[in-house]
Amino acid sequence: MAGRLVIKLASVAAFLLAWHVATTTGAVSSVFLPSPAQILAQAQDLIASGDLWKSVLISSERVFAGFVLAGLVAVPLGVVMAVWWPAKAIVDPFVSLLRPLPSITWIPLTILWLGIGEQQKVAIVFLGSWIYMLFYTLAAVQRVDPLLVRAARNLGAKDVAVMWQVILPAALPGIIAGLKITLAISWSCVLSAELVAAQSGLGALIWQGKDWGNLPLVLVGMVAISITVLIADLIAERIERLLLPWERHRRT
Amino acid sequence: MLPILSAEHVTRTFSIGRGADVVAVQDFSLDVATGELVCLLGASGCGKTTMLNMFAGFIQPTEGRVLLHGEPITRIEPRCGVVFQSYALFPWQTVQGNVEFGLRMQRVPADERRRRAARFIELVKLQGFERHYPAELSGGMQQRVTLARILAADPEVLLMDEPFAALDAMTRQEMQEELLRIQEASRKTVVFITHSIDEALILADRIVVMSARPGRVKVILDNTLPRPRHVTIQLSPDYAALKAEIWALVESEVHRHGGEQGR
Numbered sequence: 001m002a003g004r005l006v007i008k009l010a011s012v013a014a015f016l017l018a019w020h021v022a023t024t025t026g027a028v029s030s031v032f033l034p035s036p037a038q039i040l041a042q043a044q045d046l047i048a049s050g051d052l053w054k055s056v057l058i059s060s061e062r063v064f065a066g067f068v069l070a071g072l073v074a075v076p077l078g079v080v081m082a083v084w085w086p087a088k089a090i091v092d093p094f095v096s097l098l099r100p101l102p103s104i105t106w107i108p109l110t111i112l113w114l115g116i117g118e119q120q121k122v123a124i125v126f127l128g129s130w131i132y133m134l135f136y137t138l139a140a141v142q143r144v145d146p147l148l149v150r151a152a153r154n155l156g157a158k159d160v161a162v163m164w165q166v167i168l169p170a171a172l173p174g175i176i177a178g179l180k181i182t183l184a185i186s187w188s189c190v191l192s193a194e195l196v197a198a199q200s201g202l203g204a205l206i207w208q209g210k211d212w213g214n215l216p217l218v219l220v221g222m223v224a225i226s227i228t229v230l231i232a233d234l235i236a237e238r239i240e241r242l243l244l245p246w247e248r249h250r251r252t
Numbered sequence: 253m254l255p256i257l258s259a260e261h262v263t264r265t266f267s268i269g270r271g272a273d274v275v276a277v278q279d280f281s282l283d284v285a286t287g288e289l290v291c292l293l294g295a296s297g298c299g300k301t302t303m304l305n306m307f308a309g310f311i312q313p314t315e316g317r318v319l320l321h322g323e324p325i326t327r328i329e330p331r332c333g334v335v336f337q338s339y340a341l342f343p344w345q346t347v348q349g350n351v352e353f354g355l356r357m358q359r360v361p362a363d364e365r366r367r368r369a370a371r372f373i374e375l376v377k378l379q380g381f382e383r384h385y386p387a388e389l390s391g392g393m394q395q396r397v398t399l400a401r402i403l404a405a406d407p408e409v410l411l412m413d414e415p416f417a418a419l420d421a422m423t424r425q426e427m428q429e430e431l432l433r434i435q436e437a438s439r440k441t442v443v444f445i446t447h448s449i450d451e452a453l454i455l456a457d458r459i460v461v462m463s464a465r466p467g468r469v470k471v472i473l474d475n476t477l478p479r480p481r482h483v484t485i486q487l488s489p490d491y492a493a494l495k496a497e498i499w500a501l502v503e504s505e506v507h508r509h510g511g512e513q514g515r
Binding site for chain 1: 310329330333338343345
């Protein structure tokens with residue numbers, strides 16, 4: 001394992017070195033790609049002024065709000081659709097029509113309805129996320145082993161107990177896996193919304209860099225997105241482990 | 253005396269599409285007395301599991317009736333506890349949680365629940381594993397948890413569907429002894445499904461030899477081997493004689509079935 005880490009670090013260092021050499025010797029013009037040092041200097045400025053942190057925070061808040069709202073709607077709906085077929089029949093046609101629409105196609109309508117403030121960003125995250133959550137939840141509940149339900153009923157469980165003590169815990173790993181995948185989708189939604197119309201957030205930061213011809217700023221924004229999403233994934237991973245203590249043994 | 257569990261001329265067919273039906277069980281009749289251990293013995297696909305699923309109320313007979321205390325079984329019946337071949341443990345619950353599940357459904361108070369679970373965990377020799385999850389246990393241990401879980405729920409009848417078939421020979425033997433010990437202590441009524449003549453002879457008071465598809469009662473034998481029993485009973489001459497007798501019955505079935513398939 002230690003050997004693998006060494007190789008990973010060496011790989012990154014070699015890449016940065018090649019980048020540095022290419023941009024400082026003039027092999028690649030700084031008009032097209034700033035050097036790592038320029039990006040670092042830009043990042044230091046942004047950190048010192050507090051702008052970077054503000055952008056990360058505001059984008060994170062938008063993702064969080066949209067993601068939670070989508071989860072509150074989609075997860076219960078998915079469970080109901082999985083266990084009660086009329087619900088699935090009612091919702092299915094709309095899901096089929098809405099699924100092919102990328103979240104950015106909602107931007108004109110949401111701006112018309114909600115302006116370009118926070119609500120519109122949250123709406124874009126919501127609209128781009130809920131269908132995926134619905135699909136993963138539906139699939140997770142449908143995959144629950146019917147033998148477990150049989151066993152529970154044989155042990156005297158009634159409908160309510162079967163739902164709360166068998167179907168939901170059995171489907172939980174699949175639901176959480178789906179939420180983790182959707183989280184990355186939620187992030188791409190908020191960034192696209194911020195690129196099109198926003199005064200704040202990481203997407204807006206990148207767009208500012210573009211408008212001002214400040215390429216290092218664009219790259220700082222991109223790196224900040226990567227790091228923020230990675231950290232969000234790590235937090236999600238932690239929460240998953242806390243919620244699913246039994247899954248740890250299955251993986252080993 | 254009224255039998256605790258009985259099947260009256262039970263037939264069960266399954267539709268396999270295009271209007272075709274398969275008869276899994278045909279005209280099956282059996283009375284099981286309280287405290288008796290009955291083995292249903294037959295080759296795979298002879299309808300033994302179908303019969304067990306009807307005793308548990310998982311499925312209904314196409315014709316005839318299955319009765320518990322003379323009352324038809326029309327839905328999943330918690331008084332007939334099932335031990336599944338594939339364990340069917342709840343992976344998100346610890347050993348303790350699994351064993352307590354039935355008691356929780358019966359709304360037994362928490363401290364009483366813990367006490368009773370502890371007793372059955374001890375009975376199946378899993379002390380020290382209370383806080384382990386099923387995935388951390390071996391197959392034999394998982395099957396013990398299933399047994400403890402159903403015993404803690406205290407059903408009147410135990411329905412066991414080839415519970416030890418997936419275990420290695422030594423663990424199986426250990427589990428058979430455990431079952432004998434538990435059954436002789438509790439005098440629980442047990443219907444035990446197996447395709448092993450040895451297993452039937454070691455465990456059963458009566459052996460129901462089933463014919464190959466469609467599943468019918470071919471013959472019901474009293475197992476005269478003395479009790480309390482131990483797996484070493486296999487070394488006795490009586491055992492060998494009974495085994496030969498059953499083997500002759502089963503062999504004719506295998507041949508008949510094989511001949512049908514060859515046609």
